[in-house]
Amino acid sequence: MNCQLFERYVFDYCDDNLSPDLKAKMDKHRQECPRCNNQVKLTYLENQVLRDTSDLPVLADDFTSRVMQQVTGADQATLHLRWTRKPFSSKVKKYAWTAAAVGLVLCLAILAPNVIQNDKITQVADAPSAEIGKASVLNSSVQSPLPDSKLDAQSGTSRVYNERLSPQVSSTEGAGISPAQEYSPNETAPDNDLSAEVSSEIMMSAMADPGSQDTGVFDQTAEPANPPSDMMLWKASDVQSPSRQGSAPNPVRKSDAAGDLPKPQLVPGTFTLVNVVSSDLEQEGSIIEYHYTDKNNRLLVIALQDTNKAEPNTLLNNELLSSASPQKEAEVAPPSQVEVTYNIDVDGHTYQVTLNGTLSAEELGKLAETISFSNNSTVSSQ
C-alpha cells in the first residue's frame, strides 16, 4: 500500500465500505504514514459535518394545511382536466397558437401586395378622375378589346363617353362646356338612331340599348338609357376589360354577323389575334375588324368592309380604327394615324381593307403586301 493508493480509498475506508483485506492494509499504512493518517482524520471530520442534521430547521406546523389550501383552492375540475391531458397537450396548444400567428403573418405578407394591387385596379376603374390613364394601362395588360386612344387624363372618361355615344354632346365640347356639364342626363341619352353612327359608337350604344344593334361583342352589357357619367365610366371600364372577370386570357370572340367576309391570311407570326369585332349594318354593310398585337403591344387592326353594301362616305374611318386600339396606347404610345386602305377582290367580291394600328406606314405597307384574304379558311398567321 502506498500513499497514492491510500488516498484513492480513503473515503471508502472512512465509510467502512472496504473489504477486510484492503481495510487491514489501509490500517497498516495509516500507522506508518502520518500524512495519510491526517487524511483519515480530516475525512472523518468531513463526514461528521456532512452527516450532521442537528441544525436542520423544522417546517412550520401549518405547512401541510397551507399546501392543501393551495391545492384544494385551485379549480378541481381544471386540475383533474390537467391529469387527463396528455403531457404534451399544453405544448401543442402553445405551438398551435404560435403556428397560427406565424401563418397569419405569412398570409398577410403573401396576399397583401395582391390585395393592394386589386384595390388599385378597382379604384382606377371606378374613379372618374385622372387615374383613368392608369386604368388604361392596367386594362391593356389584360388585353382589353376596347380602346381609349382619345382619352386624356384631364377630360377623363367623359370624353370617351362623349365620342362614342353622342355626336350632339360632342358638339358641345367646342362650345367650352366642361365635361361635367356635358353629361347631364338630358344630353347624354342615346337613342336608337345610333344605328347610323360609326362602328365605335355602335359599341357604346350597344351598352345603352343592347337590343338596338347586333354587335356580337357587348351583348352581355345592358345599361339604362341615361346613366350618370360615373356609372357609364364604370361600365365602360368593365366592358373594356371583360377579362377582369376572370384570370383566363381574353378569348378571341367572333361574330357570325360578318362571317361571310374574307379572313386575313399570312399575318406575320409575331402578331397575335386578340379580338375580332364585327357588325352588320344596313348602311355600312358588313364590317369586321381583326385586332392583333405583337410582343411589344403594338396594335395592328385589319378592317374589312363589304363595299358592295356600304355607302362611300360611311366606309371605315379612322375613328373606328383608332378607337379600337388598346388602352395602353393612349398613355404609352399614341396610336398612329397612318392607315393603309386598299381594295381586294375575293371570289368576285370587292372589299375595302384598311390596315391601321400603331405601326409605321412602311410596316403597314409591307403587311398590305403580305396579308391575303380568303373566304374558305380560318384566321391564321404565318
Add this chain to the structure above:
Amino acid sequence: MINDETLADRVLHGDTAAFEELVNRYKNSVFHIVYRMVGHYQEAEDITQEVFILVYNKLYQFDQSKKFGPWIHRIAINTAISNLRKKKKVINLSFDESFGQPYEDYPSVLEGDPEAIFERKEIMEDIRLSIQELPDSYRSVLVLRYQMDMKNAEIAQVLGVSKENVEVRIHRARKALRKELLKRWEERGVQRELSAF
C-alpha cells in the same frame, strides 16, 4: 399502512386526503433536501411548497409501477437547482445556517485540549464553507448520500443515473470538497497538522 403509490392513485381519483397524507410523509425530507441546497429557511419552505403543488399538478405523469419517494425527491432536487439557477443565486449565507450548527454544539469534539478544540472548530467551519462552494450536482449527491443517508442505488433512482455513476459522482464530490478545503487553507497560508486529532 397504505403505500405511497396507492395514495398517489387515490389522489388521481380525487382523494385530496390521500394527498395530504403524502405531504405529511414527505414534507420533511423534501424540505431537508431543499434547505441543504438553497441554504435559506424561508426560501426552502417556499420551494418545498412549490414542489408539492408541482407534484399535485404533475401526478398524472407519475409511473405507479415505480417508487413514489425517488420521484418526489427528484422533483425536489430539480426544483431547488432550478430556483438557484433562475435567481443566479450565490449563496453567501454562513455555513451555520445551512449546513450544521455552530461548532460549540459538537460535544464529542469539544472534549480534550482547548487548543485542539479550537482548531477543530476552525476546520469544521472551513468544511462547511467548502461544501457551499461545490457545484449543485456535487452538493446534491452529497446531500442525498450523507444527509438523507441514502444508498447508492436509491440515489441512482432519484438522480436517474446508474449506481456506478453515483459512486463516481460521490467520489468526485469528495475529492472536490477536499480540494476546495485545501485551497481555502492555502489561500490563508494555513498549514494544518492534524496530528492533534
